Amino acid sequence: MPRIPAVPAAEAGLVGRLMYAYMRRRLGDVPEPFAVLRNNRKVFWAAGVAELAYEKACTQLPKRVRELAVYRAATRVGCSWCVDFGTMLQRLDGLDVDRLQHIDDYADHPLYDEHERLAIAYADAMTAQPMTVTDEQVAALEAAFGRAGLVELTAQIGLENMRARTYHALGITDQGFDAACKVRG
Missing domain, CATH: 1.20.1290.10 (AhpD-like)
Structure with a gap:
């Protein structure tokens, strides 16, 4: 169990619920780090944007x-x-x-x-x-x-x-x- 609880979907806000649904569809479950970071919405978005940007940018290495x-x-x-x-x-x-x-x-x-x-x-x-x-x-x-x-x-x-x-x-x-x-x- 994390030291800071994950934000449940019911408390994640409309956009948060949509993102949780997307994660469940894409990954089969909401990754716990994703839901824990939702405790700070600005950090949540910064991490999400960074992950997507790195995923798209990193194509040089096998x-x-x-x-x-x-x-x-x-x-x-x-x-x-x-x-x-x-x-x-x-x-x-x-x-x-x-x-x-x-x-x-x-x-x-x-x-x-x-x-x-x-x-x-x-x-x-x-x-x-x-x-x-x-x-x-x-x-x-x-x-x-x-x-x-x-x-x-x-x-x-x-x-x-x-x-x-x-x-x-x-x-x-x-x-x-x-x-x-x-x-x-």
Whole structure:
């Protein structure tokens, strides 16, 4: 149970109810972070607009690379909701989610290629406190993904750090999205 209760549909206002209905139709349920953020309508809208904007803007990297880096940041922060939802999204994108069991061994596990290893290591470095990103690491990432890809990867890892830290601090835990695969095809 989150530390701050989710706003029920009956109290979400007309636009909130419409958004909840859209989320239920799109995802099979209202994501708990969505309903918790509704406690501050300005933050709710800022988060929603940002998510849509990032979704549309981030097209440079292969999905498998981007999603692995985001997943890794979520696991490092310890956000069970983000891990649950992210696993479901990877499954729906047709990515191999079974290999996520081996993500702690990514550096030498045969299920991860060199680009994925670079992205996961970068997620580790960006999520560490203090950050441990090096010039050499950034140069290797730029060589692998180009400047646009590097900026996209950095933004996605940073965004996941914000999400994961916010949701974890608010006590939002996994909602069973991956287990139930609630998103309708």
